[in-house]
Amino acid sequence: MLIRAGLGRVRRAVDRHSAYLTALDAVLGDGDHGDNLSTGFRAVELFLAELPADTPPGELLRAVGHRLVATVGGASGPLYGTAFIEAGFRAGETERLDAKTLAEMLAAAADGLARRGRCTLGDKTILDTLRPAAEAFGVAVAEGEGSIAAWSAAINAAQAGMRSTRPLVARRGLALRLGERSAGHLDPGAVSCFHIIVALAGDD
Numbered sequence: 342m343l344i345r346a347g348l349g350r351v352r353r354a355v356d357r358h359s360a361y362l363t364a365l366d367a368v369l370g371d372g373d374h375g376d377n378l379s380t381g382f383r384a385v386e387l388f389l390a391e392l393p394a395d396t397p398p399g400e401l402l403r404a405v406g407h408r409l410v411a412t413v414g415g416a417s418g419p420l421y422g423t424a425f426i427e428a429g430f431r432a433g434e435t436e437r438l439d440a441k442t443l444a445e446m447l448a449a450a451a452d453g454l455a456r457r458g459r460c461t462l463g464d465k466t467i468l469d470t471l472r473p474a475a476e477a478f479g480v481a482v483a484e485g486e487g488s489i490a491a492w493s494a495a496i497n498a499a500q501a502g503m504r505s506t507r508p509l510v511a512r513r514g515l516a517l518r519l520g521e522r523s524a525g526h527l528d529p530g531a532v533s534c535f536h537i538i539v540a541l542a543g544d545d
């Protein structure tokens with residue numbers, strides 16, 4: 342199943358970039374973002390091995406979201422977990438995820454994360470990567486592009502969104518306590534989200 346393959350790529354990507362993500366988080370947060378995500382997505386991989394192969398994508402994504410909430414420490418567990426849960430709800434019971442459905446799932450994920458984190462664009466959070474990626478994917482699909490072109494647009498927008506966090510002053514999360522000193526650093530959640538989107542798009 343494409344979703345399972347994508348989640349496998351996510352686990353590998355998170356493991357590969359774990360040390361870098363943790364180093365970023367050592368400046369702005371608790372210094373455990375990469376380690377926490379690695380723990381969570383390894384738990385997801387083990388959990389998926391127990392799910393029936395014919396589990397519908399929506400049910401699978403909702404289960405993944407709940408597992409992330411339970412296993413990823415810090416704020417990123419509930420945020421990423423909510424994003425996957427909301428994407429799963431939007432997928433519903435469909436067996437095949439076409440480009441239009443994927444666009445709606447990404448939008449639902451961004452909306453859910455924004456609600457859970459009570460954040461908006463420019464707050465220096467995961468959303469600064471996820472929202473532009475979801476919007477770019479949706480625009481590409483609305484213009485008649487297929488999934489491959491839409492994912493390419495999403496990756497470009499995600500990268501720009503991630504980079505936009507460097508000059509920002511944090512308005513949410515632990516980095517908030519640093520005030521102006523949070524500027525000049527990439528947000529670790531925005532960076533992890535970029536790598537997750539790249540992995541989901543099919544690029545290891």
